[in-house]
Amino acid sequence: MSLPPLAALRAFxxxxxxxxxxxxxxxxxxxxxxxxxxxxLLEETLGVRLFDRxxxxxxxxxxxxxxxxxxxxxxxxxANAVDAIRRRKTSRGLTVSVLPSFAAKWLLPRLPDFQKRxxxxxxxxxxxxxxxxLASGAVDAAIRYGRGPFPxxxxxxxxxxxxxPLCSPMLGIQSFADLGNATLLHLDWLHPDDVTPTWxxxxxxxxxxxxxxxxxxxxxxxxxxxxxxIAGQGVVLASPAMARDELNAGLLILPFGRHLDGHxxxxxxxxxxxxxxxxxxxxxxxxxEVTKSRTAS
Numbered sequence: 001m002s003l004p005p006l007a008a009l010r011a012f013x014x015x016x017x018x019x020x021x022x023x024x025x026x027x028x029x030x031x032x033x034x035x036x037x038x039x040x041l042l043e044e045t046l047g048v049r050l051f052d053r054x055x056x057x058x059x060x061x062x063x064x065x066x067x068x069x070x071x072x073x074x075x076x077x078x079a080n081a082v083d084a085i086r087r088r089k090t091s092r093g094l095t096v097s098v099l100p101s102f103a104a105k106w107l108l109p110r111l112p113d114f115q116k117r118x119x120x121x122x123x124x125x126x127x128x129x130x131x132x133x134l135a136s137g138a139v140d141a142a143i144r145y146g147r148g149p150f151p152x153x154x155x156x157x158x159x160x161x162x163x164x165p166l167c168s169p170m171l172g173i174q175s176f177a178d179l180g181n182a183t184l185l186h187l188d189w190l191h192p193d194d195v196t197p198t199w200x201x202x203x204x205x206x207x208x209x210x211x212x213x214x215x216x217x218x219x220x221x222x223x224x225x226x227x228x229x230i231a232g233q234g235v236v237l238a239s240p241a242m243a244r245d246e247l248n249a250g251l252l253i254l255p256f257g258r259h260l261d262g263h264x265x266x267x268x269x270x271x272x273x274x275x276x277x278x279x280x281x282x283x284x285x286x287x288x289e290v291t292k293s294r295t296a297s
Contacts, residue, residue, distance in 0.1 A: 011038035097142040105242035141269040161262040163197035167235040183234030184216040
């Protein structure tokens with residue numbers, strides 16, 4: 001195709017749209033003199049005047065009026081095509097909503113493996129205990145703890161959570177009698193139900209009678225409760241899976257090994273959206289990590 005220089009066409013389109021060389025120059029980030037030069041080059045190439053130049057304004061000639069809408073629509077098509085390509089490129093992003101404690105204690109230590117396997121996926125973690133609306137598209141998937149069901153969502157069960165007494169070895173707790181003399185650390189659950197782990201339920205499930213479960217210290221975040229247990233401030237009824245590193249390092253112990261079942265963790269998504277491939281890749285990876293952790297334990 002035999003076309004004038006693109007820079008000259010761009011300068012003309014901007015000047016015609018603004019009816020000003022100065023405003024066109026500001027938009028393109030050049031000087032008004034450069035705009036004038038490009039338009040003069042275009043006029044020389046076409047052999048016609050495109051603007052009538054007046055003291056305080058420029059006015060399109062008949063030839064300019066014929067050329068302007070064609071270029072306007074053409075540049076709009078260029079912009080739409082470029083935006084579409086950019087959107088497809090950024091669709092490799094993936095936003096996953098995760099419970100803060102699950103992110104800190106279970107997911108984050110494993111993420112380097114996901115990044116190694118999927119370096120082209122830009123993963124964003126949205127840490128919140130609040131429910132998220134996956135249908136809105138602001139978040140692509142979520143890892144949530146609970147009973148379900150989850151209407152309208154694809155739910156992949158990860159694993160059942162369990163809870164057990166955890167404490168620092170410095171407390172010297174070896175028997176239920178020792179537990180009765182210790183400070184109990186409690187977790188405040190947002191939506192307690194009949195499976196919520198409490199010291200009352202744990203004692204009843206394990207035949208521990210006379211355990212005083214009132215008093216002690218309560219925490220809204222189980223990572224803080226675990227840190228308090230490491231510091232020897234008491235015994236916490238928490239997830240051994242979330243305290244794996246601390247147990248392996250000997251900072252915490254399971255004095256009784258008596259567990260209490262909780263709900264399951266689930267990987268949730270809508271099954272729709274532009275980045276279904278990324279959601280599937282993350283879901284496959286995290287379920288493989290669950291299987292790996294079961295084998296290791």
